[in-house]
Amino acid sequence: MSSEQVKPIRLWTHTNGPNPWKVVFVLEELQIPYEEHYIEFPEMKKPAFEKISINGRVPAIEDENTGITLWESGAILEYLVETYDRARKISFEPGTAEYYHAKQWLHFQMSGQGPYFGQAVWFYKHHPEDVQTAKDRYLKEVRRVSGVLDRALEGREFLVGGKCSYADFSFFPWYNLTLFPWYNMEVPGIFADEIQFETEFPNTAAWIERLREMPAIGDTLSRRVATLKN
Numbered sequence: 026m027s028s029e030q031v032k033p034i035r036l037w038t039h040t041n042g043p044n045p046w047k048v049v050f051v052l053e054e055l056q057i058p059y060e061e062h063y064i065e066f067p068e069m070k071k072p073a074f075e076k077i078s079i080n081g082r083v084p085a086i087e088d089e090n091t092g093i094t095l096w097e098s099g100a101i102l103e104y105l106v107e108t109y110d111r112a113r114k115i116s117f118e119p120g121t122a123e124y125y126h127a128k129q130w131l132h133f134q135m136s137g138q139g140p141y142f143g144q145a146v147w148f149y150k151h152h153p154e155d156v157q158t159a160k161d162r163y164l165k166e167v168r169r170v171s172g173v174l175d176r177a178l179e180g181r182e183f184l185v186g187g188k189c190s191y192a193d194f195s196f197f198p199w200y201n202l203t204l205f206p207w208y209n210m211e212v213p214g215i216f217a218d219e220i221q222f223e224t225e226f227p228n229t230a231a232w233i234e235r236l237r238e239m240p241a242i243g244d245t246l247s248r249r250v251a252t253l254k255n
């Protein structure tokens with residue numbers, strides 16, 4: 026399929042949540058045409074959307090080119106690179122060590138970063154009671170995950186094979202959401218006061234800035250911020 030023949034992929038997304046952004050970054054980097062459909066949380070639980078994502082969450086994609094509908098951001102990233110990244114710009118040749126290492130990091134992101142960062146945000150920001158033990162537990166996990174990445178990134182620019190891949194992209198949204206201003210530039214990240222990112226995790230912090238410099242990430246976020254301000 027040449028890029029001119031590719032019909033836009035329909036991406037179901039939401040303004041604030043981190044998970045759809047991984048998909049946007051990969052679509053942008055691979056220059057796959059897509060159209061965004063914003064949906065609010067209550068609508069996600071209605072039958073019309075549950076036909077697309079029985080989990081009632083975003084992201085989900087519908088790809089007319091292949092007839093495939095998919096939810097879970099990690100599965101979507103794997104699908105996109107396996108279907109559209111024939112040049113292996115941000116992925117690796119099947120069967121190689123790098124191919125499996127990229128999957129390893131994506132699984133770590135999905136099972137290690139996403140749920141723990143998510144619970145930490147919940148107990149810091151949304152839980153109706155102040156439960157210090159829960160806040161401590163999940164912030165400790167944020168630090169643990171960041172430490173793993175920091176050790177892996179010692180002397181390396183990116184996680185796998187000396188190039189930026191979908192595995193690197195997948196970690197960006199949760200860091201950006203929790204340690205930096207997200208859309209509202211006046212509001213600092215939720216853990217910005219708790220974690221001295223550059224001091225405690227210098228390799229991870231430098232990597233996040235390296236990723237932010239990539240047009241697929243930096244330009245996408247700037248466009249989004251500009252849209253929200255208007």
Ligand SMILES: N[C@@H](CCC(=O)N[C@@H](CS)C(=O)NCC(=O)O)C(=O)O
Nearest residue numbers: 042043044066082083084097098099
């Ligand atoms: N493991 C899922 C998590 C999806 C998820 O929790 N998405 C959030 C937005 S980032 C959502 O749809 N939340 C709706 C809700 O909690 O009702 C993935 O990575 O796709």
